[in-house]
Amino acid sequence: MKDQDIDDILKKAAQAPQDLDPLVLERIGDSIKPSLRPVRPLPPVWLMAVGLVLVCAGVSLAGAARGGFFGVAKMNLLERSLVFPALGLLACLAAVGFVHQMIPASRLRVSPSALLALSSVSLLAVFAPLFRDYHTDHFFLAGIACLLIGLLHAIPAGLLSWLMLRRGFAVNPASAGLVAGTLGGLAGVGMLELHCPNFQAAHILVWHTAVVPVSAALGALLGWKLRFRARSNDH
Amino acid sequence: MVRYQQGDFAAATALIDRISPRLHRFFLAKSMSRADADDLLQETWLQIHKVRHTYRPGEPALPWFYAIARHIRVDHYRKSIRHAAGERELEEMSKGVSSAPNQASELEALLAPLSEGQREVIAMLKVEGMSLEEVARATSSSVGSVKQKVHRAYEKLRQTIGATGPRKWRSGGLA
DSSP states (O other): OOHHHHHHHHHHHHTSOOOOOHHHHHHHHHHHGGGOOOOOOOOOHHHHHHHHHHHHHHHHHHHHHHHOOHHHHHSOHHHHHHHHHHHHHHHHHHHHHHHHHTSTTOOOSSOHHHHHHHHHHHHHHHHHHHOOBOOOTTHHHHHHHHHHHHHHHHHHHHHHHHHHTTTSOOSSHHHHHHHHHHHHHHHHHHHHHHHOOOOBHHIIIIIIHHHHHHHHHHHHHHHHHHHHHHHHHHO | OHHHHTTOHHHHHHHHHHHHHHHHHHHHTTTOOHHHHHHHHHHHHHHHHHTGGGOOTTSOHHHHHHHHHHHHHHHHHHHHHHTTTTTHHHHHHHHHHHTOGGGOOHHHHHHTTSOHHHHHHHIIIIISOOOHHHHHHHTTSOHHHHHHHHHHHHHHHHHHHHHHOHHHHHTTOOO
């Protein structure tokens, strides 16, 4: 049997009358009529993405200003010119991805999980050749402190991003949460790069980079929970 | 759609009349009872109304509608799974109603052997006539993934139709 034969059978089956009760249509019309007023469409994607990147940059800078810009002060020109543009570029990608997650049927160029993988691998690829101090002093103590500081900035950045796009509608809140978490995580890494003067390779590769996947996981979990909360509020 | 966003009730009514049968058929293609499909259709329109500002003029509207309908259906499915244990008796009753032979449409019967994802893609692509790109948008997946699902669905349909005899389906009757 050819594909064309199956197409014909499907078309024939679909043509069978599906009588939809006119009362149902009437009820739908009646239910939306009272609240039918003009709405303002969402602003362009680029504008929302720029807003998100600015929010994340603001959180990173505010955190570093409070803790001190020790990291960026210790970096040489090459390190500064590679680390921060890379973070900025990844933040732009994550911001655009997040905006697309909040618009139903938006064209997804990079899936949320691919975006997370790309962000983590790119950070490792930038950090690995730049930081060559292979000592591991206070690996866990200093590392966990940095991870927590990074997350303390990633969480507000992710939440502010979600708040900024609250007019959107995520058809998959868990995926949207994953992307918001990735974006927040990049803000957290940005804060750590500005602030943390510990340039040991293992410390940066493990603990700084870990902020992104941990934050993304928290975002996905929060999105998943929100879905059920929204659902129970509806009923 | 733009006029609906501007608060034009006539445009909203026209849109409801035009899109609802397609969405209703989309729900029915999921082996759902007519009553459930009616409820989900109403729920979908309430959601569409709530988030109508997220439609971007110039973009294809069908994937936007289907993405929201799909979200409602997935939520309904998950909710029914969560409550399955506590409401076993009720579910048995509704199963009895939805699987009654006189309620099953020909399309529903034809798509029954397919997985949820395959059924969804076939319903949008072959029944509603959406393009691969539109189906990919509505299901938040890639065109390649849609093509793969269609290919697998056709393999399964070929087996099913081959086993039951193509004449049965071509004649348009489910004896």
